Amino acid sequence: MMKLVRLFGRLTLWKLVLGLLLIAGAYAAAVRFTQGLGAATNLSDAYPWGLWIGFDVLVGVGVAAGGFVIAATVHVFHMERYAAIARPALLTAFLGYLMVILAVLFDLGRPTRIWHPLVFWNPRSVMFLIGWCEMLYAIVLALEFSPLLFEKLGWTRPLRAVRKLMGPLVILGVILSVTHQSSLGSLYVIAPDKLHPLWYSGMLPVLFLVSAVAAGLAMTMFESCMSSRAFGRRLEGDLLRGLARAVVVVQAVYLVLRANDLLYRGALHYAFEATPEAVLFWGEIGLGSALPMVLLASRRVRYSNSGLFFAATLTVMGFIVHRLNVAVTGMAGWTGASYFPSVLEMTVTVSLVALGVALFGLAGRWLPVFPPAREERVPAWMIRRRPAAGGPFLTRPALFGLWVMVAVGAVGVAATGGLPALGGGRDAAEVAVAAAGGEESPRPVSADGELTLPPPWLFPAGEESPGPVRFDHRDHVDAGELGCRRCHPGLFLFTRSGAPAEGEIDADRAHDGDLCAACHDGETAFNTYDDCTLCHVDSDD
Amino acid sequence: MTRGLLIDLARCRGCGSCVTACREINRLPLDAPAERLDARTWTFLDHRAGLTVKRQCMHCLDPACASVCPVGAMHRSPDGPVVYDETLCMGCRYCMIACPFGVPRYEWDSREPRVRKCILCWEQRVRNGEKPACAAVCPAGAIAFGERQDLVDRARQRLRERPDDYVDHIYGLREAGGTSVLYLSPVPFAALGFPRVQEDRRYPGMTWAILEKMPAGWTVSGALLVGLWWLTGRREVMARVERGELSVDEAMQLAPPLAGGAGREEE
Structure with missing residues (x-):
């Protein structure tokens, strides 16, 4: 001891x-x-x-x-x-x-x-x-x-x-x-x-x-x-x-x-x-x-x-x-x-x-x-004003800072x-974004080297919905073929955040009406009823 | 003599035979879910934009993973496949950071973990002159195996003959300075989740540009530091001699190479 x-x-x-x-x-x-x-x-x-x-x-x-x-x-x-x-x-x-x-x-x-x-x-x-x-x-x-x-x-x-x-x-x-x-x-x-x-x-x-x-x-x-x-x-x-x-x-x-x-x-x-x-x-x-x-x-x-x-x-x-x-x-x-x-x-x-x-x-x-104590170089003005450059460093201002x-x-x-x-308490939507985001970037990505796209957006699941819908601009844009004007502002308003405007989209207009279904009609792109999992992210995933 | 794959997404019917064949030949568990690459899934079918996209290692012509491996465990075989020697790997996982396609996976749950990825059936088949398992079983003719140059020609021919069926891009022709695995697609590759990587640029060159300057840097900085050391040391000794703290003899004793100059000037 x-x-x-x-x-x-x-x-x-x-x-x-x-x-x-x-x-x-x-x-x-x-x-x-x-x-x-x-x-x-x-x-x-x-x-x-x-x-x-x-x-x-x-x-x-x-x-x-x-x-x-x-x-x-x-x-x-x-x-x-x-x-x-x-x-x-x-x-x-x-x-x-x-x-x-x-x-x-x-x-x-x-x-x-x-x-x-x-x-x-x-x-x-x-x-x-x-x-x-x-x-x-x-x-x-x-x-x-x-x-x-x-x-x-x-x-x-x-x-x-x-x-x-x-x-x-x-x-x-x-x-x-x-x-x-x-x-x-x-x-x-x-x-x-x-x-x-x-x-x-x-x-x-x-x-x-x-x-x-x-x-x-x-x-x-x-x-x-x-x-x-x-x-x-x-x-x-x-x-x-x-x-x-x-x-x-x-x-x-x-x-x-x-x-x-x-x-x-x-x-x-x-x-x-x-x-x-x-x-x-x-x-x-x-x-x-x-x-x-x-x-x-x-x-x-x-x-x-x-x-x-x-x-x-x-x-x-x-x-x-x-x-x-x-x-x-x-x-x-x-x-x-x-x-x-x-x-x-x-x-x-x-x-x-x-x-x-x-x-x-x-x-x-x-x-x-530690070497033995040595003479410290103190400038003349300091000797006049303060007796020594010593004192504690963990003073109240430092601790406060x-x-x-x-x-x-x-x-x-x-x-x-x-x-x-x-x-601990992230809500389901966030978790789903993180899960669905598997290999994708939530950060704006240039599709053609110039265009900056908003991050993926997750629409919360409504009643009877098989799951939240994940929308990624990057799946919908490419240089030359699919430009901004195909969808904006005719189908969807431009918004500052990249998220849809309040109340702009509902399930009926998406599946059958004039929004998603405008292109997702089975000809231009797959039909909205082809395969739910193409858009609806499985929330357990 | 670079051999590789041409994967035609327009022909793929999504049957999944390639995934099963891969697991059989590499003795990987057959029943694990195949939803993403992991230590036990070296290829899988990714459902994107109505297509099934076979994901796997791209087998770069100048692979980043091989260049960064401190012990050379990851290396490119002369035939093209990028292969892995598990007896050398110490598990630093730099290959996983460096791969621009994000392919290598690790056996996190093992106590003797290995890096895992597609090796283009190099050990079991390609070395013996056979096709990789996935190319051998594909019933739709979506996976072609052969000389890379032949595959490029074939891809160009398809783009020429049926321009409406494909986007005009062979993914892997220029990506990361070229890969042995090439893709054709009816949909833009960005929409299929293919990572955007540098074109016509070999990744290992980025760090090599720094590394190759090192010997010159060492020489110059070494010479500079020795010079400064000699100069400042000599000045210090001379100052002490001048102040009368040292005699010339003592200065010579203290640091012969320094005092040479000091001594002469004293005389």
Whole structure:
């Protein structure tokens, strides 16, 4: 018992929570590895990649970018004052990569074959490159991290050897890491039809790299704030302000690239449509990139610990939303199906984060991660106005801001209807649309490259009806033969929403009268009485 | 030597023999519902706009699924069929993301899951010079098997001879840079739920355009970083020598490649 106390320190509420999460994670792992992906996850043929790829891998690798950026700052560009935060940043990156490897083991259908890309090569595959980067950079990170262990153990000879190699090692790490970060974006370059145009771009590798640099820097700021609280250390205010300025520049570059790309591809208009995609796009760009950039550009925010913490948190959250948008939201239109991670998937994700935090805590306790206190560079004007740049970061304004963010996020997600698993009570019509939507896109689709069509519409089933009627413009339009004028406005009014005008259609007029039956007469198109299931979607389906 | 199928939707009578034949030859359960592609349904008849549409793998000439597979489990056989080696697959499911037609399916409920899709009867029949099972059993002559070029010629001939019976489009001729499975239809393909994919564009080229630049990128960035490392390091050492924190000898000890320049200037 005494030994345990010595190793972990006193039991606190946070440690208890971490411990419980790890136990839950162990249970989830047992289910996943004994019963398979189908039993453990909500993944499906329509959604082969879900939370584990979207969050654990894409976000996990991204926030580890702080490691290579800070290492390069210190060891390649010789800005040595940043050495004070280099080791914690390195530790974050190293643990991040270990957690990503664990997550990949969870996600692979045959995890025991994770070594296959080392032996069976396909250099045409982005995934092949990613596998190699992941492995090589994890090794480089371990080597970059090894001095901490050697110092602790007092092994001077290997310590000197690694120190001598540090420059080239870090350069190798930068190249591997840049390749890895950008390749995660390249993964999706082969899916131009599937990924929503707000996110698909030939520039994805560049966008992934730039956003990962911003998120990695922000993660280093976030982690510094957290460590200062956990280990009772003073915040490295001057260094964090330096990082904050870098985040402003990188976010500005990112936003310009993003805007340029959307304009160039003519996809900007999708951001101004009333779709769930547009809401999540603005959440990501507005609250996750532009707002923290503006905040950090202000000197007042940079010189406030809670301001730094709040803006860094926003940046990381915006980054998470971007990666989930690419992995999940952006695919929804093409697959037509919905995905929300299972409780077990979320348990694995949360417990992997908890494992990372726990290992960080242990390393922070037992290895020389944090350098001895140093003199902080404080500008003269600040010394005159305020005695010290210290103080807590989790102040009331920061907490209030975070709660507002969470509330806005929750409302946003609820408004997009992206939470079917939590909502539970979707009405039958929606379910039928989702079911009937099998392989169709609810997003407007160009029939001939120019025409934008409204999404499929479901008419509720009336009395004695065999089921709701699903109407899809795409079945009724093609370039040349069937234009808009065939039906509009003679048979049906144009409406803004794409749904029929109130009371315009009833069963008699559809089957026998002057509406559907105008063409569905057995000659122009099949007769309205030929086969009910051609129009009436089986509501059990 | 690319062989494929020509599926004529105007001739299909919707009997479903092809679906059953596929299940028999691939030892898939015969009684499962055939309403969508899944791990145990490699082809099925989709009822759309009054037609029955045989759905299956398109067997691209340059398949995205094969190019993205990190271990080369999915690959195109020299004869055209895109086939799968289940002993290599590690289950990353990137093929499912990459396929523009959304064809590959996964055995989610298995503990040793495989990717499943039509392999154009490569292992059981085509390799031995026989037709795929579906083409062999079709009583309506709606599924023709042969050299792709012959099939294209035949399709063009049908379009020429009976222009009123078809829309003027051979689906698969240009889609995704061409596929070994071709379709003719009396109804526009968009109305039949055929996915809109890039025409005359091979998907693997999209990522290859990035990958092929990597070695040059590594070389340039490596050289650049080494240069910067040398330059900034040298400046740092020289500044310390100037401030009197280091003697020239100590500087030489500290970093010989850096101090070379520093030393000379001190002299």
